Amino acid sequence: xxxxxxLRDRTRELLASHPPAxxxxxxxxxxxxxxxxxxxxxxEGLGGLGAPRSLQAVVDSGLExxxxxxxxxxxxxxxxxxxxxxxxxxxxxEQKRQYLRPLWTGEEVWCQLFSEPGAGxxxxxxxxxxxxxxxxxxxxxxxxxxxxxxxxxxxxLIARTDPDVPKHQGITYFICDMTDPGVEVRPLRQITGEAxxxxxxxxxxxxxxxxxxxxxxxGWRVAQTTLxxxxxxxxxxxxxxEGGMIGPVAKxxxxxxxxxxxxxxxxxxxxxxxxxxxxxxxERLRQQLVAGQPGPExxxxxxxxxxxxxxxxxxxxELLGEEGLxxxxxxxxxxxxxxxxxREAGYRYLRSKGNSIEGGTSEVLLNIVAERVLGLPPEPxxxxxxxxxxxxx
Amino acid sequence: xTDLLYSDEEEALRSAVRDLLADHCDAxxxxxxxxxxxxxxxxxxxxxxxxxxxxxxxxxxxxxxxxATHREAAVVxxxxxxxxxxxxxxxxxxxxxxxxxxxxxxxxxxxxxxxASGRTVAALAVGLAARPEGDLGVVRQEGGALSGQxxxxxxxxxxxxxxxxxxxxxLYAVAANAVTVTPQVSLDLTRPVATLTFDGARAxxxxxxxxxxxxxxxxxxxxxxxxEQLGVADWCLSETLRHLKERxxxxxxxxxxxxxxxxLAQLWLEIVxxxxxxxxxxxxxxxxxxxxxxxxxxxAAYAAPVAVHAAEExxxxxxxxxxxxxxxxxxxxxxxxxxxxxxxxxxxxxxxLARLADLRPPL
Numbered sequence: 001x002x003x004x005x006x007l008r009d010r011t012r013e014l015l016a017s018h019p020p021a022x023x024x025x026x027x028x029x030x031x032x033x034x035x036x037x038x039x040x041x042x043x044e045g046l047g048g049l050g051a052p053r054s055l056q057a058v059v060d061s062g063l064e065x066x067x068x069x070x071x072x073x074x075x076x077x078x079x080x081x082x083x084x085x086x087x088x089x090x091x092x093x094e095q096k097r098q099y100l101r102p103l104w105t106g107e108e109v110w111c112q113l114f115s116e117p118g119a120g121x122x123x124x125x126x127x128x129x130x131x132x133x134x135x136x137x138x139x140x141x142x143x144x145x146x147x148x149x150x151x152x153x154x155x156x157l158i159a160r161t162d163p164d165v166p167k168h169q170g171i172t173y174f175i176c177d178m179t180d181p182g183v184e185v186r187p188l189r190q191i192t193g194e195a196x197x198x199x200x201x202x203x204x205x206x207x208x209x210x211x212x213x214x215x216x217x218x219g220w221r222v223a224q225t226t227l228x229x230x231x232x233x234x235x236x237x238x239x240x241x242e243g244g245m246i247g248p249v250a251k252x253x254x255x256x257x258x259x260x261x262x263x264x265x266x267x268x269x270x271x272x273x274x275x276x277x278x279x280x281x282x283e284r285l286r287q288q289l290v291a292g293q294p295g296p297e298x299x300x301x302x303x304x305x306x307x308x309x310x311x312x313x314x315x316x317x318e319l320l321g322e323e324g325l326x327x328x329x330x331x332x333x334x335x336x337x338x339x340x341x342x343r344e345a346g347y348r349y350l351r352s353k354g355n356s357i358e359g360g361t362s363e364v365l366l367n368i369v370a371e372r373v374l375g376l377p378p379e380p381x382x383x384x385x386x387x388x389x390x391x392x393x
Numbered sequence: 394x395t396d397l398l399y400s401d402e403e404e405a406l407r408s409a410v411r412d413l414l415a416d417h418c419d420a421x422x423x424x425x426x427x428x429x430x431x432x433x434x435x436x437x438x439x440x441x442x443x444x445x446x447x448x449x450x451x452x453x454x455x456x457x458x459x460x461a462t463h464r465e466a467a468v469v470x471x472x473x474x475x476x477x478x479x480x481x482x483x484x485x486x487x488x489x490x491x492x493x494x495x496x497x498x499x500x501x502x503x504x505x506x507x508x509a510s511g512r513t514v515a516a517l518a519v520g521l522a523a524r525p526e527g528d529l530g531v532v533r534q535e536g537g538a539l540s541g542q543x544x545x546x547x548x549x550x551x552x553x554x555x556x557x558x559x560x561x562x563x564l565y566a567v568a569a570n571a572v573t574v575t576p577q578v579s580l581d582l583t584r585p586v587a588t589l590t591f592d593g594a595r596a597x598x599x600x601x602x603x604x605x606x607x608x609x610x611x612x613x614x615x616x617x618x619x620x621e622q623l624g625v626a627d628w629c630l631s632e633t634l635r636h637l638k639e640r641x642x643x644x645x646x647x648x649x650x651x652x653x654x655x656x657l658a659q660l661w662l663e664i665v666x667x668x669x670x671x672x673x674x675x676x677x678x679x680x681x682x683x684x685x686x687x688x689x690x691x692x693a694a695y696a697a698p699v700a701v702h703a704a705e706e707x708x709x710x711x712x713x714x715x716x717x718x719x720x721x722x723x724x725x726x727x728x729x730x731x732x733x734x735x736x737x738x739x740x741x742x743x744x745x746l747a748r749l750a751d752l753r754p755p756l
């Protein structure tokens with residue numbers, strides 16, 4: 001099964017047996033999953049056909065042309081991008097059958113319980129404890145920066161099961177039921193006024209051993225699959241010129257000549273060039289991936305976009321002059337999606353501050369580039385051979 | 394669609410050029426040569442052109458060239474930039490060749506064939522700092538003879554033929570022996586500049602439309618210079634990495650200090666970005682896209698500061714040895730700095746973008 005023609009046939013068959021105009025959204029999505037057209041590179045029986053990933057586009061374009069509903073991938077990004085590949089790689093057959101289908105259709109939203117107040121860049125130092133409790137586990141601790149926690153049915157969770165060994169060795173990976181009475185989700189209000197994220201408090205949460213992913217103590221390795229997939233999903237799309245944050249600034253510049261100054265002009269031109277360069281760099285990376293020659297450039301793109309977003313939105317606020325003194329809305333909300341373009345410049349300025357912190361700080365990413373791409377010596381690891389319980393904190 | 398990658402043939406071309414330069418253009422040889430009476434390396438030029446046919450990449454096969462494109466020429470320039478090779482490739486095989494390609498008639502075709510072989514070297518008699526939209530024509534034409542002076546013409550010392558835009562709007566070919574070529578003490582000794590003095594020099598008219606030919610030549614020069622700058626920057630990063638992985642101070646490998654690791658990672662990111670941008674310009678020049686002006690201006694505006702940054706970081710991170718004449722990093726610094734003026738500064742190209750991208754200055 002790696003034939004585009006065959007996939008086109010199967011897509012047509014699905015559309016014939018479940019005409020989008022006369023099929024409920026969820027029914028269609030379930031039928032699509034069962035036909036192996038959800039993610040064609042997944043195995044048969046789990047929403048795929050074991051086909052090359054590149055052939056997904058054949059299915060997607062056929063379904064889009066027919067007006068078929070999609071699974072609203074932005075809403076369930078953590079499930080699709082992080083939980084699913086980890087379950088596929090480390091899950092038991094039973095776990096795969098139970099979780100992947102409702103995950104893909106969006107019936108069940110997933111969130112990620114990784115970061116903690118005391119474990120950010122040093123995630124492996126996490127302190128949430130899972131202790132044996134009869135046939136299962138009892139979990140206590142606090143997680144933070146959890147998007148979708150208030151909507152989620154399930155969470156991927158890493159917790160410490162052995163404090164007596166060095167930090168990377170004593171972690172185990174679980175699937176956590178977010179409806180357990182010991183799970184408390186509190187919105188975490190951020191500098192933009194809204195709460196995209198949550199704090200999650202885990203108090204005597206019960207997790208049956210059947211919801212463990214991978215071996216006891218092997219959670220850090222399992223988590224690498226999750227985190228690697230997070231990085232892959234960044235930067236895969238083609239963007240048109242002025243497609244990013246530079247778009248709204250360029251528009252304002254053209255439409256409102258009274259705001260222009262020479263200083264702003266020089267800075268705008270510099271940033272316009274850098275935005276175009278970043279776009280081309282992303283496009284080159286995409287072409288490398290398509291040609292099957294993935295380069296290490298991916299780790300750099302997030303760095304570039306974080307800095308650019310911050311500088312461009314900073315310029316935008318300044319360009320607006322008196323209007324830059326205003327803010328559209330400080331009301332505390334819990335948005336389902338982050339929408340950079342749906343808000344005003346002040347929001348973009350504040351929200352983009354997080355771009356150099358979330359998903360790996362720019363400082364950590366620079367270390368990663370220096371060590372893994374440039375082959376420079378690693379940072380001194382004074383914690384490598386120390387039991388977790390003896391670490392400084 | 395814009396292809397930003399290198400094809401297998403382009404990679405093969407790269408390794409052939411790199412191997413040749415490794416054998417015939419090492420840093421010690423360049424250092425020894427640049428203070429001699431013949432800073433240009435004619436025997437290297439012979440190998441690059443007569444043996445490999447590289448001077449004819451942009452010339453059609455019907456005129457004795459290779460009929461290749463700017464994409465291949467860009468790969469050659471990356472390698473020449475890495476080696477800061479003192480050969481007139483950019484000036485003769487790209488800029489002068491492009492000017493001639495804009496002309497019609499037997500004289501231009503004959504010259505193109507000679508240039509493609511590499512046995513004749515030509516230089517456009519325009520100062521190296523000229524940007525594609527600049528003013529031209531300071532040389533006066535009277536009765537088929539030229540008079541006047543042009544300064545800072547790159548590689549003029551090895552040119553056999555000069556292509557001269559004159560005040561009447563024409564572009565003329567003048568034999569170098571009919572002109573006084575006075576070398577200037579140059580910042581970049583691997584691409585020295587000279588003053589041309591025309592005193593009633595006999596000239597053949599190549600076209601009536603010098604502005605079009607010169608603009609085409611300078612645009613190609615600015616666009617492909619980005620690939621040379623990429624090569625310069627890439628050499629600076631890899632040499633600095635090599636040094637910092639060996640050098641020990643404070644009982645540690647110096648490359649392990651985080652302050653330095655971050656600077657090198659940042660430089661790597663700039664170079665990766667420059668690679669995409671330079672490929673985009675080369676690909677645009679190779680096609681006939683209407684977007685070529687933007688692609689070239691973006692590459693020219695981005696490449697110069699990256700190459701200078703890479704060379705300045707290389708010098709600083711080499712420590713004291715980077716300040717010595719003996720170590721080649723100064724060759725790359727001087728080339729990078731001179732390149733930042735060549736064919737228009739980054740600022741000049743940003744100004745062009747203000748028009749091209751409709752981001753107008755204050756009223």
